[in-house]
Amino acid sequence: DVKVTQSSRYLVKRTGEKVFLECVQDMDHENMFWYRQDPGLGLRLIYFSYDVKMKEKGDIPEGYSVSREKKERFSLILESASTNQTSMYLCASRVPGGGYGYTFGSGTRLTVV
Amino acid sequence: DQQVKQNSPSLSVQEGRISILNCDYTNSMFDYFLWYKKYPAEGPTFLISISSIKDKNEDGRFTVFLNKSAKHLSLHIVPSQPGDSAVYFCAASVGGSNYKLTFGKGTLLTVNP
Numbered sequence: 001d002v003k004v005t006q007s008s009r010y011l012v013k014r015t016g017e018k019v020f021l022e023c024v025q026d027m028d029h030e031n032m033f034w035y036r037q038d039p040g041l042g043l044r045l046i047y048f049s050y051d052v053k054m055k056e057k058g059d060i061p062e063g064y065s066v067s068r069e070k071k072e073r074f075s076l077i078l079e080s081a082s083t084n085q086t087s088m089y090l091c092a093s094r095v096p097g098g099g100y101g102y103t104f105g106s107g108t109r110l111t112v113v
Numbered sequence: 114d115q116q117v118k119q120n121s122p123s124l125s126v127q128e129g130r131i132s133i134l135n136c137d138y139t140n141s142m143f144d145y146f147l148w149y150k151k152y153p154a155e156g157p158t159f160l161i162s163i164s165s166i167k168d169k170n171e172d173g174r175f176t177v178f179l180n181k182s183a184k185h186l187s188l189h190i191v192p193s194q195p196g197d198s199a200v201y202f203c204a205a206s207v208g209g210s211n212y213k214l215t216f217g218k219g220t221l222l223t224v225n226p
Contacts, residue, residue, distance in 0.1 A: 004156070035216075040122070042218035043157070043202060090156055101147045101204065101214055104156030 003027075004093050006105040015113050019078040021108050023091030031094035032074040033102065034058075034066065035086040043090065049074055081112045116207050119217035122202045126223055130189040134220050136203030139184065143205040147214065148177060148188050151200045160201075161188070193224045 007022040025032065033048040035058075045058030047066040055066050063085060067075040078085055088109050092102035118137045126132045136146075144165040149157035163170040163177045163186065170177050176189045190197055203217040 009154075036181070040218060042119075043216040045213070045215075048213065084155075092156075101159055101162065101206075102157075104149075104158070106156050107154065109154070 002102050004091055004105040006091050006108050008108050009106065009112045011108060013081050015082060015105045017081045019081045019110065021076040021110070023074045023090055025093035025106055026070050026072065026092065027070060030066070030071070030092040033092040033094070034074070035092065036060070036075045037090055038087050042074065046076065064100055083112050086110060088111045117203055117215050118216040119203055119220050121220050123221040123223070124127055125222045125223045125225065126193050128195055129192045131223065132193045132197065132222055134188040134201050134222065136186045136217055138205050140205070141184070146179060146186050146205045147178070147204045149204060150175070151202060151219070157202060183217045195224050195226050198222055198224045
């Protein structure tokens with residue numbers, strides 16, 4: 001089974017801090033994604049990457065950047081954390097050619113105070 | 114503009130009865146649809162999918178129906194079990210590649226013993 005691992009389950013950061021959320025997948029997938037989940041808003045796409053060093057903006061990229069230096073690792077960066085970035089962050093990896101869509105990590109609950 | 118809509122934020126059913134979760138979409142280019150289930154503090158997990166060339170797909174207790182003319186799909190769970198209590202997300206993609214998924218806001222299903 002594909003495993004998508006997010007380095008932290010819970011994080012508390014201060015406003016203005018630079019925050020790194022790490023995601024690693026173990027199946028050599030080209031495509032990786034970062035979503036955030038908020039009550040009443042569902043899952044919204046922040047950024048995605050279709051290969052090493054390649055990235056595309058999703059629907060809500062403002063305040064975020066990403067890094068993909070190796071195929072297995074996709075990092076989400078909050079340049080200057082703000083309270084409205086308090087959320088559940090979900091990383092996903094795509095199963096190529098299959099009918100399963102994404103495989104998600106367990107999520108990182110980030111609280112910005 | 115919300116392209117995938119789940120208009121019922123919550124649904125409550127009795128154990129053993131049928132659960133029907135609904136999803137509407139506006140983008141006629143969508144041709145692949147998926148349902149995910151999410152427990153609290155976990156990432157979403159794939160449940161079932163359907164291509165636009167079909168109108169029904171079944172997997173055990175789960176059946177997804179697609180009505181292209183109405184741009185509507187539904188997930189039926191029969192019989193419902195308490196372990197099915199979770200948030201269910203409908204998702205759609207263009208081109209059948211499930212490369213980039215657009216998610217609905219989710220429906221919280223509660224199955225009462």
